[in-house]
Amino acid sequence: MTSAAGTQQQTPPPAPVRLAIANDYEVVVRGLQAMLEPYDDVEITELTITAELNLSPAVILYDTFGRLPGRDPTLAKLVREHRAPVLVFSWRTYPPDVALAHGAAGYLHKSCSADELVKAVVAIHEGHSVLGPATSTHASRFPRRTTWPGQQDGLSPRESEILACISRGMSNQEIAEQSFLSINTVKTHIRSAYRKIGVERRSQAVLWGVSHGLGDR
Numbered sequence: 459m460t461s462a463a464g465t466q467q468q469t470p471p472p473a474p475v476r477l478a479i480a481n482d483y484e485v486v487v488r489g490l491q492a493m494l495e496p497y498d499d500v501e502i503t504e505l506t507i508t509a510e511l512n513l514s515p516a517v518i519l520y521d522t523f524g525r526l527p528g529r530d531p532t533l534a535k536l537v538r539e540h541r542a543p544v545l546v547f548s549w550r551t552y553p554p555d556v557a558l559a560h561g562a563a564g565y566l567h568k569s570c571s572a573d574e575l576v577k578a579v580v581a582i583h584e585g586h587s588v589l590g591p592a593t594s595t596h597a598s599r600f601p602r603r604t605t606w607p608g609q610q611d612g613l614s615p616r617e618s619e620i621l622a623c624i625s626r627g628m629s630n631q632e633i634a635e636q637s638f639l640s641i642n643t644v645k646t647h648i649r650s651a652y653r654k655i656g657v658e659r660r661s662q663a664v665l666w667g668v669s670h671g672l673g674d675r
Contacts, residue, residue, distance in 0.1 A: 474501040475583045478515035480536055482507055482524045483671065489605030490521060490547075497576045509535040515542045516583050519575075520562070522548040523606055523615070524622040524672070526636040527556040537561030545582050547575070549615070551637040554589055564588030568615075607672055608655070617651040618672070620644060624660065625667030 477500045479487045487505040494500055504513050509532050511518075518536055525532055536544050543563030546552070554565035564582045566575060567590040578588045608618040623633045630648070634641045648663075657663050 476503045476516040478504040478518045480506045481521040485605050486523050493572050518542045518544045522552045543582050566590040612654045617647050620647045621667050622672040625672040
């Protein structure tokens, strides 16, 4: 647009999308906050580890770490109690069709980049559908600066999540059924996790998990 004086008036950039980040663990939401703060397209207004929100975000980014599809009261509460659309950020143990069936407005796999995550948040805010792949050839690649409980002890995200399930009293069979993994895969992750945290028995793993904030919430 050009004014009478011949100077061009620039259209102001759109306001950043007000974003709340939700997960059961503070280290997870803080990690996502650090990853997204450099972007002007989003404004992080609130972090929650209880699914309670005091402000009114335009979009809720929900990291499913520590939750399995069959046992996820957090997603149900976010959808039920808040008007903002929920974008689920997860990996293949939490299939997109399950997330959408429980009220999520979109789904993005954790192999995406930070740029892709921001674009997905903006798209959800604009009313578009976002459905990232349920699996990825780069499934082990996580966005830079993503964090999870036990990371400093050498645990992988999957090992940490399975330890969280054990700390909540779930059996290997329950973990396998609700995470869409084989029982042998679950046992492999458990053995690797036990070795890294220096325990030999399940009771010791539960005590370790509870003392490191992986207990029931």
